Amino acid sequence: MVAVTQAVKRTSQPRGGYIPPKIMEAVSIESLTKLNGMESENIHATTVGLAVDYLTRFMNGSQKNEAFKISLMGSHNAGEHDKAEDLLDKVVGLDDISITAACQLVGYDVCYRAGTAMFKGVDSIFPNKPTCENIKVMVERGVTFIKQYGPIVKDGFGFEGAYTRKITIGDGDFLTKTTIWDFKVSKSNPTNKHTLQLIIYYLMGKRTQHKEFEDVEKIGIFNPRLNMVYTLEVSKISSKIIEDIEKNVIGY
Numbered sequence: 465m466v467a468v469t470q471a472v473k474r475t476s477q478p479r480g481g482y483i484p485p486k487i488m489e490a491v492s493i494e495s496l497t498k499l500n501g502m503e504s505e506n507i508h509a510t511t512v513g514l515a516v517d518y519l520t521r522f523m524n525g526s527q528k529n530e531a532f533k534i535s536l537m538g539s540h541n542a543g544e545h546d547k548a549e550d551l552l553d554k555v556v557g558l559d560d561i562s563i564t565a566a567c568q569l570v571g572y573d574v575c576y577r578a579g580t581a582m583f584k585g586v587d588s589i590f591p592n593k594p595t596c597e598n599i600k601v602m603v604e605r606g607v608t609f610i611k612q613y614g615p616i617v618k619d620g621f622g623f624e625g626a627y628t629r630k631i632t633i634g635d636g637d638f639l640t641k642t643t644i645w646d647f648k649v650s651k652s653n654p655t656n657k658h659t660l661q662l663i664i665y666y667l668m669g670k671r672t673q674h675k676e677f678e679d680v681e682k683i684g685i686f687n688p689r690l691n692m693v694y695t696l697e698v699s700k701i702s703s704k705i706i707e708d709i710e711k712n713v714i715g716y
Contacts, residue, residue, distance in 0.1 A: 467577055468634035468668075472661045475713050481656020482705050483663055488654065488685070488694040493609060495691050497601050502651055502689075504594035507567060511589060513649035514570035515563065515599055516688060517637060519555075520606035520647070521619050528552055533620055534635060538572035542583055548572055551586075558600045560593070567591050567599075577633070602649060602688035609686050609693065614640055618676045626671035630715035636665045643682040644669060649689050658685060659696070660709070666698060667710055 505512060514535075521531035529536060532552060539548030554565035571586035591599065610616055618639040627633070638645040644666050648658055662683040669677040684695040698706075710716040 465579075465633045466631055468631055468661055468664050469577075471631050471713060472657050472664070475660065477656055477660065481659065482709055483656060483659035483696070483701060485654040485656060485659055485694070487700070488659070488696045490653075491693045491695075493605065493612070493691045493693060495601075495605055495608075497604070499598045499601055499689065500594040504592075505598060506592045506595055507589055509649070511567055511570055512591075512595065512599060513647070514573055515566045516602045516606065516649050517647045518570060519558070519563070519566050519599070519603045520610070520688075521638075522555065523558065523603055523607050524610050524614075524616060524619075526619060528555055530620060532566075532569050534576050535569040535572045538575035538577070538583075539569075541575040541580055542572055544572070544586075547586075558603060560596045563596045563599050564589075564591055567595075605688040605691050606647070606686070609688070610638075613643070613645075613684075613686075613693065617641060618674065621674065623665070623668040623672050625673055626668040628715035630713070631664070631668070634665070634668070636669070639669075639676050639680065641679055643684045643695065644677075644680050645684045645686055648685050648687045650687055651689060653690075653692075654685050654687075654694055659683070660713070663698070663701065663706075663709060664714060667706070667714060667716075671716075 518531045539545045551565045551569045555562045568586040568589045571589050574582045616638050621636050637647050646662050682695050682697050686693050
């Protein structure tokens with residue numbers, strides 16, 4: 465299987481990238497709650513990011529089994545589905561027990577996205593107090609973001625009918641009526657890898673049977689760590705770049 469993120473990593477982009485992040489409109493969301501320094505967090509940044517993403521979906525009203533769908537599918541591949549279900553039962557809100565269970569649950573994602581050879585188990589994933597506090601704040605920021613830019617019309621979606629021999633798997637984060645969004649829990653601003661990933665999602669989305677993509681005309685990134693929103697109208701991207709990405713990156 466080849467995921468969108470894997471395809472992006474191995475793509476040699478033109479100087480500055482297919483879509484330079486600097487052309488995106490950047491907006492800061494005000495927050496009265498500050499985060500602990502990243503140096504105080506004791507689990508991998510990828511785990512933190514996934515936990516924030518899925519917990520935000522759950523706190524915004526998604527069913528738990530839908531919010532953690534990829535994790536549950538990964539647990540099947542790992543032969544630990546019952547254990548994952550027990551963890552899912554512990555996720556009830558934004559208390560430390562729920563956040564710890566969520567962090568352990570997302571440890572199964574790798575089994576779905578990259579295969580069980582990369583799986584290292586979830587028992588050693590125990591976020592400390594500063595990490596739990598940061599995750600809680602970032603999820604709360606995510607819910608605030610959705611209130612301002614939503615409502616969400618679809619989350620955790622695949623691209624059935626749009627995959628190719630070059631990209632065989634991938635899942636998007638959120639769709640609002642006019643924008644496809646990706647959550648990036650990072651200490652840095654967006655990169656050209658992030659913008660390429662999003663335009664791939666957009667182009668694949670337009671080829672799926674999901675009617676929710678019909679009105680989508682923008683790509684967007686929300687970073688709850690920086691509490692920043694970045695958006696770009698797809699019409700501002702040249703047709704030549706779009707064609708190049710469709711042909712050489714996606715394989716249409």
